[in-house]
Amino acid sequence: MINIQGVNLQMRPSRRDWLRTGMHALAAPMIMTSNARAYSVDEIEERLARGSEIEGVTKQDLPTPSLLLDLDAFEANLGRMSEHAKTAGVDLRPHAKTHKCSEVARRQVGRGALGVCVATIREAEAMAAAGIGGLLLTSEAVGPNKIHRLVRLARQQPDTMAVIDHPDNAAELDEAAGAAKIRLDALVDIDPLGRRTGIPPGPAAVQLAETIDRLANLRLRGVHGYCGASSHVKGFQARKEHSERYMGPVLDSFAAMRRKGLPAEIMSGASTGTYNIDSALEGMTELQVGSYALMDVDYRIIGGRGGEVYDDFHNALHVLATVVSKNHDDIATVDAGLKAFATDREFGPEVARPAGLTYAFRGDEHGALTLADAEREIVLGDKIELVVPHCDPNVNLYDRMYCVRGDSVQQVWKVDARGHI
Ligand SMILES: Cc1ncc(COP(=O)(O)O)c(C=O)c1O
Numbered sequence: 001m002i003n004i005q006g007v008n009l010q011m012r013p014s015r016r017d018w019l020r021t022g023m024h025a026l027a028a029p030m031i032m033t034s035n036a037r038a039y040s041v042d043e044i045e046e047r048l049a050r051g052s053e054i055e056g057v058t059k060q061d062l063p064t065p066s067l068l069l070d071l072d073a074f075e076a077n078l079g080r081m082s083e084h085a086k087t088a089g090v091d092l093r094p095h096a097k098t099h100k101c102s103e104v105a106r107r108q109v110g111r112g113a114l115g116v117c118v119a120t121i122r123e124a125e126a127m128a129a130a131g132i133g134g135l136l137l138t139s140e141a142v143g144p145n146k147i148h149r150l151v152r153l154a155r156q157q158p159d160t161m162a163v164i165d166h167p168d169n170a171a172e173l174d175e176a177a178g179a180a181k182i183r184l185d186a187l188v189d190i191d192p193l194g195r196r197t198g199i200p201p202g203p204a205a206v207q208l209a210e211t212i213d214r215l216a217n218l219r220l221r222g223v224h225g226y227c228g229a230s231s232h233v234k235g236f237q238a239r240k241e242h243s244e245r246y247m248g249p250v251l252d253s254f255a256a257m258r259r260k261g262l263p264a265e266i267m268s269g270a271s272t273g274t275y276n277i278d279s280a281l282e283g284m285t286e287l288q289v290g291s292y293a294l295m296d297v298d299y300r301i302i303g304g305r306g307g308e309v310y311d312d313f314h315n316a317l318h319v320l321a322t323v324v325s326k327n328h329d330d331i332a333t334v335d336a337g338l339k340a341f342a343t344d345r346e347f348g349p350e351v352a353r354p355a356g357l358t359y360a361f362r363g364d365e366h367g368a369l370t371l372a373d374a375e376r377e378i379v380l381g382d383k384i385e386l387v388v389p390h391c392d393p394n395v396n397l398y399d400r401m402y403c404v405r406g407d408s409v410q411q412v413w414k415v416d417a418r419g420h421i
């Protein structure tokens with residue numbers, strides 16, 4: 001198996017081929033060594049550049065701070081969501097804004113997702129370049145740059161969908177699609193509450209649907225309605241009431257479109273916090289859940305059906321840090337600070353391993369661990385794993401994810417949809 005994902009390595013040999021053809025002799029010092037051996041960063045980089053196995057590399061060998069993806073937890077999260085969707089009779093089009101990684105998207109599609117949602121044109125292009133189809137751009141494409149790129153993408157991948165919340169934008173997209181000789185699939189973006197994007201539910205939304213339906217180069221497919229305000233409401237019952245209250249008018253508009261005979265086969269929405277609430281709403285056809293694949297502190301504290309901790313999904317994403325200073329009995333310093341974590345929340349990261357430690361920011365490059373309740377003695381060079389406060393912006397800080405099972409590093413995936421072009 002080839003281990004750095006998200007780049008074109010098709011011409012590279014498999015491990016079996018590599019060993020059979022004797023190519024391993026070229027790299028004998030690395031490959032012939034046992035698992036107990038430590039690997040330098042240069043050795044790891046060389047092996048990744050060659051596209052060869054990184055078998056034997058452990059968390060101990062990794063540079064820090066770095067991003068870890070726990071494959072067992074990640075696969076369990078994907079499995080749980082896909083089982084839920086099957087049982088509830090809804091489709092999945094998970095949001096790739098969370099992970100910005102086509103290898104993650106590939107696995108979501110492998111588990112039955114129709115494709116992925118994307119928040120930016122950049123994400124859409126990266127997913128398409130990696131062969132991921134069924135893209136739904138959940139942000140409005142406004143202005144020549146975005147419209148040009150969206151239409152170009154839809155030309156290559158005709159199942160790409162846009163969202164529209166204004167008749168002027170519908171007219172611009174229609175014109176661009178006409179010039180490119182394509183028919184662009186579109187959903188009416190209806191705003192449940194946030195006043196971020198989307199037209200308010202009710203007659204105005206249905207009227208916009210009619211406008212889109214009349215335009216020759218657009219193909220109306222249904223409704224996009226994402227209620228971000230419901231996703232982190234604390235307590236399952238309160239969250240349910242919140243989502244039902246604000247999604248209700250969106251679903252009414254969707255039903256009104258259907259009654260008028262408008263094309264309305266897709267009703268897309270929901271979040272990790274409301275996946276098991278919104279999938280039961282009358283009319284909902286697909287879930288655009290994102291964070292469930294990785295998880296974070298922000299979601300753990302919202303409370304689940306069974307109690308105060310939301311544990312439907314596991315923490316699959318961690319930042320790996322190293323203890324770089326230990327001059328006091330009660331405190332140690334790690335090399336992961338403000339630049340290693342998204343800082344958009346009121347709370348910071350939580351230490352997952354070793355148990356009993358708490359973390360506080362100590363500047364751009366450093367964090368302080370409080371050791372009073374540590375499960376074991378903490379010494380210089382110790383590796384510490386931390387759950388991130390908010391997964392989406394945290395992933396966005398890193399170029400790659402090191403995918404691990406236990407202590408062993410198995411693959412490295414590029415965060416290939418990062419950045420702005
Ligand atoms: C439009 C849209 N849909 C879906 C999601 C996924 O939400 P979550 O990560 O809470 O599952 C987001 C997240 O911000 C979003 O902005």
